[in-house]
Amino acid sequence: MPTRRPAAALALAAGLVVIAGGATGLLLTRHSTPAMRPAAVGVGAVPAPTGPIVAAFPAPTGPIVAVSQSAAPKPVAAPVSLTIPLIGVQTNLMTLGLGRDGTLQVPSPNMVSVAGWYTGSPRPGAIGSSIIVGHIDGDAGNVKGVFYRLRQLSAGDKIYVKRSDGTLVEFRVTSVQQYLKDHFPTEAVYGPVPDPELRLITCGGAYDRATHHYLSNIVVYATEVS
Amino acid sequence: MKFRRITRRLLMLLAASALLLGIPAAATAFAGSATSGTGWIRLAHLSPNTPAVDVYMYSFDDSKAMIVLRHVAYGTVSPYESVRAGDYSVAMRAAGASATSQPVLSTSVTIAAGHAYTVAGMGPESGLRLQVMDDALTTPPGQALVRVIQASLKQQEVKVTLGSTVLAGSLKFGTVSDYQPVSPGTHTVTVSAGGTDANSSVTLPAGTVHTLVVLDGASGLEIVNLEDASGSGKPPLGGVQTGFGGTAPHGPGSPMPWLVAIGAGSLLALTGGLRLRRNRQLTVRI
Numbered sequence: 001m002p003t004r005r006p007a008a009a010l011a012l013a014a015g016l017v018v019i020a021g022g023a024t025g026l027l028l029t030r031h032s033t034p035a036m037r038p039a040a041v042g043v044g045a046v047p048a049p050t051g052p053i054v055a056a057f058p059a060p061t062g063p064i065v066a067v068s069q070s071a072a073p074k075p076v077a078a079p080v081s082l083t084i085p086l087i088g089v090q091t092n093l094m095t096l097g098l099g100r101d102g103t104l105q106v107p108s109p110n111m112v113s114v115a116g117w118y119t120g121s122p123r124p125g126a127i128g129s130s131i132i133v134g135h136i137d138g139d140a141g142n143v144k145g146v147f148y149r150l151r152q153l154s155a156g157d158k159i160y161v162k163r164s165d166g167t168l169v170e171f172r173v174t175s176v177q178q179y180l181k182d183h184f185p186t187e188a189v190y191g192p193v194p195d196p197e198l199r200l201i202t203c204g205g206a207y208d209r210a211t212h213h214y215l216s217n218i219v220v221y222a223t224e225v226s
Numbered sequence: 227m228k229f230r231r232i233t234r235r236l237l238m239l240l241a242a243s244a245l246l247l248g249i250p251a252a253a254t255a256f257a258g259s260a261t262s263g264t265g266w267i268r269l270a271h272l273s274p275n276t277p278a279v280d281v282y283m284y285s286f287d288d289s290k291a292m293i294v295l296r297h298v299a300y301g302t303v304s305p306y307e308s309v310r311a312g313d314y315s316v317a318m319r320a321a322g323a324s325a326t327s328q329p330v331l332s333t334s335v336t337i338a339a340g341h342a343y344t345v346a347g348m349g350p351e352s353g354l355r356l357q358v359m360d361d362a363l364t365t366p367p368g369q370a371l372v373r374v375i376q377a378s379l380k381q382q383e384v385k386v387t388l389g390s391t392v393l394a395g396s397l398k399f400g401t402v403s404d405y406q407p408v409s410p411g412t413h414t415v416t417v418s419a420g421g422t423d424a425n426s427s428v429t430l431p432a433g434t435v436h437t438l439v440v441l442d443g444a445s446g447l448e449i450v451n452l453e454d455a456s457g458s459g460k461p462p463l464g465g466v467q468t469g470f471g472g473t474a475p476h477g478p479g480s481p482m483p484w485l486v487a488i489g490a491g492s493l494l495a496l497t498g499g500l501r502l503r504r505n506r507q508l509t510v511r512i
Contacts, residue, residue, distance in 0.1 A: 015495025128456025181465030
């Protein structure tokens with residue numbers, strides 16, 4: 001019988017190790033790792049771009065210019081690049097349309113480091129909700145997409161869009177939401193708004209290995225800083 | 227004895243398989259909370275014979291003005307300001323008058339989250355009033371919405387057409403028509419009154435909301451095309467497939483696998499511990 005002792009002791013020790021491992025895993029995963037906010041200045045942070053920031057409208061205080069007959073809002077130039085200093089995003093913008101099935105086109109698997117602007121949405125800085133989408137990841141080997149850290153943003157964070165005429169428009173995040181794709185709030189995301197706003201969209205939540213799609217979208221809502 | 231050994235082995239096997247089964251982790255999505263409680267407001271001076279004014283906006287519980295627009299002349303419409311939902315008051319004073327002086331007129335406005343409002347000084351100077359209008363923020367699929375504010379004192383009543391669509395048959399001075407859905411594109415707006423016409427070309431893309439304002443111009447009528455709101459004319463269907471899973475799973479996983487591991491570990495430790503105790507008892511006995 002004494003020969004059984006090592007096996008029993010081993011089982012006891014192994015059991016305790018597994019308990020410790022399970023508890024550690026449980027605690028660690030309760031703090032979602034990618035959601036940890038980066039330091040305001042840190043590795044991977046890119047500087048805010050410089051350039052003329054052109055307010056689309058006069059400031060809310062002070063004399064405002066009378067709207068003349070040709071008062072259609074001055075058209076703004078098309079967006080060419082996007083910078084989000086806090087999460088190290090600095091990317092050119094490609095143009096995206098709708099696919100045949102009516103869904104929004106996305107950059108191809110070999111373009112996961114580039115974000116795109118939906119040409120059917122208002123231009124960033126014009127009145128309305130402008131749509132920019134980017135991948136969270138690539139299809140293999142832990143490749144991170146341009147919006148891998150998008151969910152780390154929170155209210156008040158800054159976003160810059162540069163336009164083809166060299167002007168820069170600054171946005172500030174108002175909220176970050178996660179929606180199941182089956183319950184995507186089309187009206188809230190794509191519907192009309194009365195001021196210049198931006199929506200950044202990527203994937204999030206659980207990944208369904210059967211359909212090769214994430215089950216949720218993360219949407220960052222931002223408004224222009226005037 | 228043999229029976230017990232088999233039981234123990236079965237227990238250990240059970241613990242080990244529970245451990246293995248629990249490993250594939252499933253990430254869970256957290257439901258998005260409600261969006262921020264803000265609405266929008268814009269201020270306008272649409273009274274033809276009223277001199278320029280200073281427009282003040284106050285939060286209901288704060289005597290310090292939140293927004294001040296100075297020297298707002300007839301025909302001016304401000305851009306929208308995003309404000310927290312709640313009760314506000316809007317006051318007009320003669321341009322340059324002290325901020326503490328008695329306002330010429332004021333009104334209260336309740337701003338609901340996700341809604342937009344226009345507060346405009348309307349009518350003739352003798353009967354000046356502040357009118358609160360609800361502004362539309364949704365369009366029928368693939369269409370544009372348009373309405374008309376009649377702010378011309380020269381013509382008491384106007385007829386407004388957009389292409390062949392009648393937007394307002396006889397719109398009285400100081401009133402606003404309901405929004406109407408129209409097909410998107412560039413149209414000719416015609417305002418006719420008293421045998422005279424004013425024309426203007428307006429572009430109304432799908433998914434946009436517009437207000438046309440009829441003003442007294444230097445000579446004749448003027449038509450101002452305001453863009454109230456804009457979105458995607460063709461909203462994409464459903465969600466966006468912006469990931470290929472290369473970094474999945476990375477969200478906060480389900481707690482189940484970890485709980486199963488803890489349970490299995492406990493079972494294993496308990497079995498081992500019991501056995502150890504039994505062995506010790508046996509040793510002592512010998």
